Amino acid sequence: MKRFKRVLTLLSLSAVLAIAGCGSGKSTVTHGGNASSANNQTLDASxxxxxxxxxxxxxxxxxxxxxxxxxxxxxxxxxxxPGIEAHDWEPTPQDMAGISDADVLVYNGAGMEGWVDQVLESIQGTGVSGIxxxxxxxxxxGTAHSHDHGEEGEHNHDEHAHDHSEEGEHSHDEHAHDHGEEGEHSHEEHAHDHGEEGDHSHDEHAHEHAEEGHHHDHGGLDPHVWLSPAMAVKQxxxxxxxLAEAAPEHQEAFKANADAYVTKLEALDKEFRDGLKNAKxxxxITQHAAFGYLAQEYGLTQVPIAGLSPDQEPSAAQMAEVIEFAKEHNVKTIFFETLVSSNVAETIASEIxxxxxxxxxxxxxxxxxxxDNLDYIAIMRQNLDALTKALNE
Structure with missing residues (x-):
C-alpha cells in the first residue's frame, strides 16, 4: 500500500512540475528557514x-x-x-512547486533522500540546479558493526579517502557518487540483511526507492555523512x-563564509578527537545505525540494534545478539535518538x-x-558529551 501511495505521489509531483515550468529566477525577499542558526557570522551583500x-x-x-x-x-x-523524521518524508505537490520556483536544491545524496532522483529528473530544463x-x-x-580497524583512531586515509588537508578537492574518478547512472553498487556480497523484516534485494538500481518500493533502506549504503565533522567540512x-556556480558574482563571499564555518567545524573535529582518544x-550501542562515519573517524565501534532506517524494527535474533554483546562487554548505556520511539532501546536497557x-x-x-537556539555544532557537542560519559563508565 505504501509503495502504491508513493507512486501516486510521484505522478502528482511530475504533473505539478509540468504546470510550473521554469523556475522564476532570483528574489530580493527573505523567507528564511524553519530553524535558527546560532552565532551565524557571514559576509553579506554590499x-x-x-x-x-x-x-x-x-x-x-x-x-x-x-x-x-x-x-x-x-x-x-x-x-x-521541524519535528518530522527525514527518512520517510516525501515532497508534496506544493513542495514540488516550491522546488521548481527555486534556483537551487541542496540535498545530501548517498540515498538519504529516496525521492531526489525522481525530482532531479523532473526538474531538468527548469533552470533549477541540484547540489x-x-x-x-x-x-x-551499511554494515552491522561500523568501526575503525586501526588503533586509537589512527586511520588509513588512503583507503578511506579522508584527506582533510585537501578540503575542497574531491576525487570523482573511482568513487564518483553518481546516482543517475543506474546506482552501480554491488550489494550481492554486502546485502544489509536486517533479519526477517529487512531482507531487501539490492542487485539492481539500489537507489531507485520510489520505483522499487524499498523502505528507505538507502540501497544498503550509509548516507549519514554529516555526523562526522570532518566529512561535514567536505559537504x-x-x-x-x-552556490558559486549558481551565483558566480558572490563566489568570494561564499568562500569567506565557508572558510569561517569550516574553521568552526575543524575545531569541533579536534574536540571529538581529543575527547574520545583516551576513552576506556x-x-x-545505538538504536539507529547512523553513526558509522563518526565511529570510523574517531576509532570507535558502533553496535546498532536495528538498521539504517530509524523506524526499522529489529528481529528477535538481533535483539538477542545485542543483549548478549551488552552483557559480555558490560555496556551501561543504550543510546536512542530524537524524533523516533525509544521503546527498543529501553527494552534492551531494562533487560541488562x-x-x-x-x-x-x-x-x-x-x-x-x-x-533553545541549538544548531548543528551545539548538538554535536551534546553528542560528544553523551559519548564521552558512556565510554568512560
Missing amino acids: TTETTKLKVKTSFYPMYEFTKQVAGDLADVENLIP EASKGIEIME VRNIEAG RKDF GASTSVLNPIEGLTEEDIA
Missing part, C-alpha cells in the same frame, strides 16, 4: 538591493550548512518541517562550490540493567531545539 538565490534544502543539516555558506546572499528554506553535498565522499556500506565545500571503551541516553543523528530539529 547593497540592500541585491539579487538573492532562492534555495531549497532537503533536511536540517543541509539547511544549516547552506545558510552558513550563503549568509544573506540567498533565501534558504528547508523542505522538512549533492556528499559528492566525492566515499560512501560506506560544506561542495555546497560552496555549487570504544564500543557503543543499563540506562538510556540520547545520541542525536541531527536529521531534524525539534521545536525544543529551536526554542
